[in-house]
Amino acid sequence: MTSRRIVSNEKTLLEKDDNNDRTPTASEKSNITPAVPAAVIMKLLGFTAAMVGGPIGMYFLTLNTVFRGNSTWAGATAAFTANLVLIAYVIVAMKEDQSDQLAAGESAKKNR
Amino acid sequence: MAESETAPKFAPFFGMGGIAFAMIFGCAGAAYGTAKAGIGIAGVGTFRPDLIMKSLIPVVMAGIIAVYSLVIAVLIASAITPDKKYSLFNGFLHLAAGLSVGLTGLAAGYTIGIVGDTGVRAYMQQSRIFVGMVLILIFGEVLGLYGLIVGLILNTSTGEV
Numbered sequence: 001m002t003s004r005r006i007v008s009n010e011k012t013l014l015e016k017d018d019n020n021d022r023t024p025t026a027s028e029k030s031n032i033t034p035a036v037p038a039a040v041i042m043k044l045l046g047f048t049a050a051m052v053g054g055p056i057g058m059y060f061l062t063l064n065t066v067f068r069g070n071s072t073w074a075g076a077t078a079a080f081t082a083n084l085v086l087i088a089y090v091i092v093a094m095k096e097d098q099s100d101q102l103a104a105g106e107s108a109k110k111n112r
Numbered sequence: 113m114a115e116s117e118t119a120p121k122f123a124p125f126f127g128m129g130g131i132a133f134a135m136i137f138g139c140a141g142a143a144y145g146t147a148k149a150g151i152g153i154a155g156v157g158t159f160r161p162d163l164i165m166k167s168l169i170p171v172v173m174a175g176i177i178a179v180y181s182l183v184i185a186v187l188i189a190s191a192i193t194p195d196k197k198y199s200l201f202n203g204f205l206h207l208a209a210g211l212s213v214g215l216t217g218l219a220a221g222y223t224i225g226i227v228g229d230t231g232v233r234a235y236m237q238q239s240r241i242f243v244g245m246v247l248i249l250i251f252g253e254v255l256g257l258y259g260l261i262v263g264l265i266l267n268t269s270t271g272e273v
Contacts, residue, residue, distance in 0.1 A: 040165070051172070055179045059186065071190060072264050075183045079260055082179040089172050090246065096165045 040096070047089050055082040119199045126203030127192045130210025131185045134263075137214030138181025141221025141256075145174030149228030156236045163236060169246060170228025173253050177217045177224070180260040184213040187267055202270045209263035216259025223252030 059078040067073040115121050149170035157164045188206045192198060231245035 035161075044168075047172070051175050051179070056182060056186065059183060071187050072268050075187045075260075075264050075267075078183045079180060079257065082176045086169075086172050086176055090169060093165045093169065097162065 043092060043096075047085065047092075050085045050088075051082070054085055055079065116197070118201065119197045123198050123200040123203040124192055126200070127188060127198065127206035130203075130206035130208070131188050132210070133207070134181045134185045134188070134210035134214040134217075137211075138217030138221075138256075139178050141218035142174045142178035142181075143221070144218075145177065145221035145224035145228065146171050148225030149174065149232070152229035152232040156232045160236050163232070166242065167232040167235065170224050170232070170249055173249050174221055174224050174228075176253060177221050177256045180256050181213055181217050184209060184260060184263045184267075187264075191267075191270060199271075205266050205270055209266040212266070213256075213259045213263040217256045220252050220254075220256035220259075223255065224249055227252055 055078040058081040059074050062077050063069065063071060063074040067077075153164060153167045153171070156167050188210060191202070191206065227245065227248050231241065231248065234241045235245060
């Protein structure tokens with residue numbers, strides 16, 4: 001996809017040179033937004049951080065405060081936290097696809 | 113670390129072995145799962161980029177396998193100190209805990225890798241397979257969780273010398 005985009009950009013530049021700036025391609029803004037929206041990248045980074053820091057953080061957080069040195073329960077809490085991150089990821093992934101469909105539907109309505 | 117009949121010099125060797133086995137085998141399984149599922153996601157992503165977010169679930173699950181290993185390794189490591197007596201029984205117990213978590217993690221990671229790779233490729237063509245794929249992945253994941261439960265239970269029966 002990206003290679004195609006570059007080819008079309010070159011064509012518009014050539015057209016710009018031949019004609020003046022009033023060609024429809026020159027007045028149109030080219031789509032320079034990245035293929036993956038920033039919100040998705042932030043979500044993925046958030047889940048990465050939650051996976052790296054969450055469980056082991058919960059282990060050390062609850063070890064001496066909640067469970068008073070009982071490392072078994074603290075370990076179980078850490079494993080539970082890891083599974084919570086997984087469940088949250090599954091829910092977000094399902095919503096992500098639905099929001100994509102909704103956004104596509106809205107843009108289709110706007111284009112009408 | 114004083115030496116006695118029940119707490120010989122070499123007892124910590126087995127505990128340390130438990131830590132190492134938990135991390136090495138568990139992370140080997142997680143690495144295989146991530147790599148194999150990643151191959152499938154790369155194959156799916158070129159045709160259906162909108163499915164990437166859902167297809168990443170096996171990778172997250174493989175990450176959890178590594179977390180299980182990490183938890184049991186930290187747990188065992190916190191029980192071994194150079195200034196306390198460490199019995200041979202505790203050493204074998206920690207070895208068993210580490211091996212059970214590590215080797216079940218290897219099994220679970222292997223399962224997640226194969227199911228993830230084939231599952232996301234099938235999901236590309238038939239969207240109904242998603243629920244089944246996630247269910248199979250959870251059943252694979254639970255294998256590692258069983259190992260962790262056994263490891264945690266083993267860890268509760270460590271006693272003072």
